[in-house]
Amino acid sequence: MTRKSTYLFIAIVAGLVALSLFFKKDQEPTFAESVEEAAAVVESSDPQSEDEIVLATKPLNKTQVTEIPSHGDNTAAQARRLHLPQEKAVANKVTPTSRQLAQSSMLSGTSWKVWEGMTAYPKSAGPRADAVAEVSGFYLVPQEGLRPDERNYSNAQPMIVYNERKNIAGVVTGSVQITLREGAEIDPVLETFDLKVVGQLPEIRTYFVTSAQQPYDLFSLKDRLGSEPGISDVRLEILSRQYEKF
Amino acid sequence: MKSFKRKAKIYLPLLMVGAVIGLLFTNCSKQGFDAAVAEIQKGDDPFLGYAWHINNTGQSVFATSGSGVVGFDLNMLKAWTSGLSGSGLKIVVSDDGIQDAHEDLKDNFLYGVSINYHLSTPTGANNAPPNSVDDNHGTAVAGLIAAVGGNGVGTKGIAYKSKLIAYNLLSSNVAQLDERIGQQVTGGYDIYNMSWGSSQNNLPVPVAVWGTSLVAGVTNGRAGKGSIYVKSAGNDFIVKCHNSTTTYCVGNANFDPDNNMPYTLMTGALNSMGEVASYSSPGANLWVSSFGGEFGDDYPAMITTDRSGCSAGYAQTLNSGKVEFERGSDGNSKCNYTTTFNGTSAAAPVLAGAIALILEANPNLTWRDVKYILAKTAVQVSPNMSNVTRHPFYNYPGDASKNVRLPTGAIWENAWVTNAAGFKFHNWFGFGRVNVDAAVALARNYSSPYTAGPSVIGFLMNSSPSPNAIPDYDAAGISSTLSVGTSLRIEAVQVQINISHNNIADLGIELISPSGTKSMIVNMRNSLTGIAGFDNDIFLSNAFFHERSNGTWTLKVYDGASNDITGTLNSWGVKIIGTP
Numbered sequence: 001m002t003r004k005s006t007y008l009f010i011a012i013v014a015g016l017v018a019l020s021l022f023f024k025k026d027q028e029p030t031f032a033e034s035v036e037e038a039a040a041v042v043e044s045s046d047p048q049s050e051d052e053i054v055l056a057t058k059p060l061n062k063t064q065v066t067e068i069p070s071h072g073d074n075t076a077a078q079a080r081r082l083h084l085p086q087e088k089a090v091a092n093k094v095t096p097t098s099r100q101l102a103q104s105s106m107l108s109g110t111s112w113k114v115w116e117g118m119t120a121y122p123k124s125a126g127p128r129a130d131a132v133a134e135v136s137g138f139y140l141v142p143q144e145g146l147r148p149d150e151r152n153y154s155n156a157q158p159m160i161v162y163n164e165r166k167n168i169a170g171v172v173t174g175s176v177q178i179t180l181r182e183g184a185e186i187d188p189v190l191e192t193f194d195l196k197v198v199g200q201l202p203e204i205r206t207y208f209v210t211s212a213q214q215p216y217d218l219f220s221l222k223d224r225l226g227s228e229p230g231i232s233d234v235r236l237e238i239l240s241r242q243y244e245k246f
Numbered sequence: 247m248k249s250f251k252r253k254a255k256i257y258l259p260l261l262m263v264g265a266v267i268g269l270l271f272t273n274c275s276k277q278g279f280d281a282a283v284a285e286i287q288k289g290d291d292p293f294l295g296y297a298w299h300i301n302n303t304g305q306s307v308f309a310t311s312g313s314g315v316v317g318f319d320l321n322m323l324k325a326w327t328s329g330l331s332g333s334g335l336k337i338v339v340s341d342d343g344i345q346d347a348h349e350d351l352k353d354n355f356l357y358g359v360s361i362n363y364h365l366s367t368p369t370g371a372n373n374a375p376p377n378s379v380d381d382n383h384g385t386a387v388a389g390l391i392a393a394v395g396g397n398g399v400g401t402k403g404i405a406y407k408s409k410l411i412a413y414n415l416l417s418s419n420v421a422q423l424d425e426r427i428g429q430q431v432t433g434g435y436d437i438y439n440m441s442w443g444s445s446q447n448n449l450p451v452p453v454a455v456w457g458t459s460l461v462a463g464v465t466n467g468r469a470g471k472g473s474i475y476v477k478s479a480g481n482d483f484i485v486k487c488h489n490s491t492t493t494y495c496v497g498n499a500n501f502d503p504d505n506n507m508p509y510t511l512m513t514g515a516l517n518s519m520g521e522v523a524s525y526s527s528p529g530a531n532l533w534v535s536s537f538g539g540e541f542g543d544d545y546p547a548m549i550t551t552d553r554s555g556c557s558a559g560y561a562q563t564l565n566s567g568k569v570e571f572e573r574g575s576d577g578n579s580k581c582n583y584t585t586t587f588n589g590t591s592a593a594a595p596v597l598a599g600a601i602a603l604i605l606e607a608n609p610n611l612t613w614r615d616v617k618y619i620l621a622k623t624a625v626q627v628s629p630n631m632s633n634v635t636r637h638p639f640y641n642y643p644g645d646a647s648k649n650v651r652l653p654t655g656a657i658w659e660n661a662w663v664t665n666a667a668g669f670k671f672h673n674w675f676g677f678g679r680v681n682v683d684a685a686v687a688l689a690r691n692y693s694s695p696y697t698a699g700p701s702v703i704g705f706l707m708n709s710s711p712s713p714n715a716i717p718d719y720d721a722a723g724i725s726s727t728l729s730v731g732t733s734l735r736i737e738a739v740q741v742q743i744n745i746s747h748n749n750i751a752d753l754g755i756e757l758i759s760p761s762g763t764k765s766m767i768v769n770m771r772n773s774l775t776g777i778a779g780f781d782n783d784i785f786l787s788n789a790f791f792h793e794r795s796n797g798t799w800t801l802k803v804y805d806g807a808s809n810d811i812t813g814t815l816n817s818w819g820v821k822i823i824g825t826p
Contacts, residue, residue, distance in 0.1 A: 080674075081517070081524040082638060083541070084494060085484055111781070123419040137421030165778055166449055167489050177424060177455065199425030203432055203462045206455055208425045233454075237424050240451050243442050245342065245383040245416055246478040246591040 094132045094140070096162050104161075106150045106219040112161040112170060112238065119143045120158045120171045136239035138171045148172075153218035155210060161238060170240035173210075176222055177235040180205040184230030193225065208237060291395060291402040293583055296549035298518045299537035299596055300404070307585050308569045308576070311544040314518030320537065320596070321625075322404065322682035325603045330686065332405020332602035334609075337391055338438045339595070340430040341384030344412040346373045348385060349582060350400035350551050354392045356409040361429060363420040369429075374412035381417050382552070382559045386587040387441050388412075389551025390595040391602070400583055401549050404599025404682075405606075411435060416442055428455030434467040436605060437474045439598040441591035443504060446482035446497030446527055447773035449783055453504070460509040464613045472613030474605070475510040476598045478590035480527035484638070487775040488751070493648060495751065495773035496638055499529030506531060506786040508738030508823050511601075511617060514675060515539070515593035516627060518546045522674045526590055528659065530757075530765045530787035532676035533617065534624050536593035536600070542586030543568040549585050550592070556581035600682045608689040614696050614737065621791060623685040624678035626662060626670055634659035637771050637806075650771050652806045655721035658754070658769055666761035667735075667792030673766055676788065695735075695792075696825060703732050703795060704821030705742050716747065716803050716813040723754070723804035726815060730760070733796035734824030739787050741767060741820050743780040745803065747813025751775040754804040757787055757820070760797025765789035770806030779813075784821075795822045 101113040120138040121128055131139035140160060148159035155174035162169050175198050180186060186207050189195065199208035211221060218236075226234045294300070296307045298314045301323060306313035336356060343362075346355035355373065362371035376385065388403075388410050395406030411433075415426055431438055444450045460475060467473030482497030499505050505512055512531050515523035515538025523538050539547040553559030556574050561581040565572045574581045601616060611619070637658050642648035652658060662672045671677055711726035741757050754770030765787040801818050805811075 080522060080638075081540070081545075082484055083524045084643070085481065085486075085525065122421050124421065136423070137419065163451070165781065166451075167777075168448065168450070170451070173423070175423070175425075179458075199423060201425060201428045201432065201455055201459060203466065204428070204455065204458045206428070206458070208423070235454060238451070239422065239424070241422060241427070241444055241453060243416060243422055243427075244445060246441050246443060246481050246589050246594075 095167060101162060101164070102147075104150060106222065106236070107161065111163045111165050113164065114148055115160040115162045115169065116147050117142055117144060118160040119146055119148075120160060133169065134242070135169050135171050136241055138239065140169060150219040151217050152215045154215040156214070163240070168240050170238040172218075173237045173239060174218060175199065175208040175210050175237040176225060177206060177208050177233075177237055178225055178231050179233040180207070181230055181232045189225075189228060189230065192228075193221065290398045291393075291400060292398075292577060293401040293549050296585055297401055298546055299539070299548065300402075302518055305546070307542070307546040307549065308571050309540070309542060309544055309546045310568070312519060314546055315520040318516075318518065318520040320404070320600060320680055320682045321684065322600065322603070324683040325607070325686045328686070330603040330606050331395065332392065332403075332408030332599065332606060335405060335408040335437065335602040335605055336411060336435045337405070337408050337598055337602060338411045338413055338433060338435050339384055339388050339391070340413040340415055340438060340440045341387050341442065342381040342416040342418070343374045343376045343384045343414040344388045344410060345375055345385040345553050346410075346412070347375070348389075348551055348554055350393045350397065351385070351388055351410065353394045353397065354403075354406075354408065354410050356411050359411050359433070361413040363414055363417065363426065374414040374417070376417070376553060376558075377414070378418040379558070381414075383416065383441070383591065384412060384414070385553050386550045386560065386584060387439060387591060387595045390548060390592060391439065391599045393551050400551060404596060405602035408599070408602045424453050424455055427453045428459040431456075431459045431463045431473070431475055434463070435473060436468055437476065437598050437601055438463075439595050440475070440477045440510075441589070441594045443478060443480050444502045445485065446480050446499065446501045447485045447488045447495060447775075449501055449774065449777065449780075450503060456504055457507055460507060464509045467613075471611065474601050474613055474616055476594050476601065477505065477510040477512050478594040479505075479512045479514045479529055479532050481525040481589050481591075482527045482773070483525050485773050487773050488777055490775060493775075494639070495775060496769060496771070497527055497773045498769060499527040500531050500767060500785040501774065503784065505529070506740060506784045508786065508788075509613070511597065511620070512676070513590060513593045513597045515588075515590045516679060521628065523588070523590075523593075526593075526674065528673040528769070530673055530767050530785065530789055532673065533788060534597065534620050534677050534680050535627060535675045536597040536680050538590050538593035538596075539588040541588055547586045547588040548592045549583060550587050552582055552584040552587075554580065554582050560584040560586060597680055600680050600685070603682060604685050604689045607686045608692055611689060611692065612694070612696065614700070615692065615694050617737075618695060619685050619688050619692070620680065621669060621677040623681045623688055624676070625681050626678045627675050629662060631672070632661045633657045639771075652770065653719050653721040653808075656754075656770065656804065656806060657766075658771075658806075660764050660766050663763055663765075663789060665759070665763040665790055665793050669791045671765075671789040671791070677791075698825050700737060700823050700825060701734055702821065702823050703730065703734060705740075705819040706730055706821075707742070707817055707819035708801075709817045711815045711818065714815045716745070716753070716805050716815060718805050718810055718812050719808035720805055723802050724815060726801045726818065727798050728819065729798055730795050730820070730822065733794050734822055734826060736790045736793050736795050736822055736824045738823045739790050739820055740784050740823075741787065741801070741818065742782055742784050743818050744782050744816040745780040745813055746778075746816060748778050748811050749775065749807070749809070750777050750780055752805045752807035752809070752811060753813070754806055756802040756804070758800040758802065759790045759793055760795070760799060761790075761793050763790055763793060770804050795824060
């Protein structure tokens with residue numbers, strides 16, 4: 001009797017466990033259910049931290065009310081968790097005064113102006129205590145009285161430019177980006193203009209060149225390259241992007 | 247007693263039958279599922295259970311505020327059980343380097359073809375390992391793609407037999423020269439992962455070689471089938487306003503001009519709770535959404551590889567965070583793994599790994615096919631979400647003077663739209679959540695809708711819109727139209743905008759197709775605070791995918807701030823990429 005009861009009990013338990021497993025597996029939520037569950041998580045979550053806020057949207061048929069203890073309005077129909085982001089490094093911490101900005105014939109037709117009294121050093125050369133900003137792997141460093149001369153240009157002392165509309169600084173590296181026409185070769189260009197290649201993307205027939213001599217006339221170089229029949233496009237390299245890891 | 251015996255005679259067999267049937271249902275009718283679970287458990291990757299993006303069982307990992315939603319994941323286990331592993335695929339991780347010697351990466355690192363900008367000859371480098379204490383990101387990204395599977399340590403990448411290549415543009419002290427920007431998409435490899443971009447509180451100057459290099463890559467890469475370029479949408483849903491150190495605004499993935507071309511797959515991020523991740527940048531240029539998690543201490547982030555040792559990487563003995571795992575506890579004694587990596591930086595490699603499985607299933611797919619398959623099989627997230635009528639800073643945290651009130655009747659962000667071709671789109675999700683098993687199934691039985699190369703119309707411009715005056719603080723705004731005569735089946739639409747206005751952060755811009763599909767290109771009260779005018783800036787919308795291009799296009803411009811600043815729509819135009 002006891003043994004039979006035990007067998008019966010074991011069988012009942014096994015049956016219930018098996019059935020519950022079956023139903024549990026079978027109850028994987030549909031996508032909509034998953035979303036509802038997510039909403040429920042929002043509803044039931046602990047009071048949100050000071051830096052977590054909720055986006056209000058137009059009310060839905062199925063209204064969800066999210067408590068926002070610190071921010072008052074509780075009419076959110078759907079929530080989007082928001083966190084105030086961590087502080088990012090500010091790429092351009094300083095802005096020039098209008099007196100520091102000068103027009104340049106080389107930059108005519110662009111939004112760039114020359115930022116006098118400022119130059120750049122590559123970060124790879126080591127840290128600079130006098131750096132006031134960073135742009136594209138360069139430190140911007142004030143240099144009293146510096147008035148860059150595009151006609152007597154040295155790559156070791158890059159010209160800094162500034163876009164007033166976008167409030168961004170740029171570094172004129174002294175490289176000129178040229179794109180060759182189909183069939184044109186780079187070597188004759190280098191020879192003709194006494195240039196050296198500092199970078200290349202042969203897949204798109206694009207080369208980054210600079211004068212083999214220092215200092216040199218950057219304005220003239222860009223101008224003359226633009227007249228070369230084998231070249232379809234000429235651009236002055238101005239580094240202004242600050243790429244971040246997301 | 248007899249009664250009990252009689253009942254037992256009846257119920258015992260029934261229960262036994264029930265047990266057997268239940269077990270059969272558990273183990274047989276769910277055979278695929280269980281095989282998949284077995285696949286996950288196979289090979290002893292001890293931290294794989296934390297990978298909710300691979301199999302979301304509702305695990306909290308080490309989060310204390312909440313756990314995930316069961317089943318809200320890549321839906322990829324069938325792909326693994328069918329034998330897909332990313333084998334034969336080569337994936338470039340453009341980042342800050344990869345610790346190729348890592349115990350869970352070394353067998354998948356492809357030596358001799360990296361680009362290491364710390365060397366005098368960067369190209370063809372043997373490897374590109376981290377070069378400073380800040381170079382932790384690429385190693386984490388790499389693990390999500392291709393952490394070695396079944397090796398007894400760590401976790402398992404989505405494409406756990408694919409090969410990794412490192413380009414270290416983002417490594418500390420590397421000058422981000424234009425040549426190098428273009429170089430990130432060169433080499434002709436299968437997939438490129440770019441978990442980086444510009445801060446989305448500005449309108450940076452485009453780098454010309456970026457676009458032309460991308461075109462070369464999709465034209466010539468993979469023996470003419472086109473390399474696949476995966477890029478993070480950004481983490482700037484909330485970002486400091488332009489030139490502000492104190493005030494937050496809402497960014498947009500479309501503010502980065504690198505993101506306005508159809509050759510990249512922009513991915514947003516989802517968390518484990520079935521939602522858009524808190525930080526994920528919105529944008530009409532998103533393609534799909536992948537998984538990036540939250541922050542790990544509140545809600546689950548991502549398990550992945552971390553620089554080896556407890557004095558390097560994210561997990562370190564001196565880590566001050568709330569998660570003990572990050573200090574070498576809970577089995578992470580060597581601090582070789584992290585569970586707090588997150589962001590669209592994580593979403594991109596998860597997508598890259600997924601694409602590797604799709605390409606392995608059908609190596610003949612072109613880059614356009616891959617985009618199509620992802621869009622076609624994506625799953626809506628929060629499908630009932632309606633128009634967003636309040637700005638996220640309706641109640642600015644801690645400072646009521648910064649509360650944002652939009653004009654009555656304004657729509658800040660559109661709800662999901664179903665376009666005339668049947669594709670569903672939302673600026674927070676693109677076409678939706680990546681669905682690997684469905685994508686693989688479609689890839690295996692695929693008939694490409696693309697029988698010809700893409701054609702281009704435009705830019706077709708409206709150079710003298712009328713009316714052109716943008717009224718201050720007006721939900722109706724102004725509308726302008728232009729007519730497109732050529733009928734292409736749309737693959738992407740670029741819109742070029744020229745507006746005079748002293749604070750373009752006020753403005754919302756919406757493009758409406760001839761079929762009536764609405765796409766919010768720029769949200770009003772955005773992060774471009776104080777910038778004067780759109781100066782022929784170009785933005786991308788994917789919302790019109792596979793609609794026809796011919797007919798009347800409408801641009802609407804709204805001003806969402808009451809500050810007496812008015813403006814002028816000077817010109818606008820559309821460029822349409824598609825097939826006849």
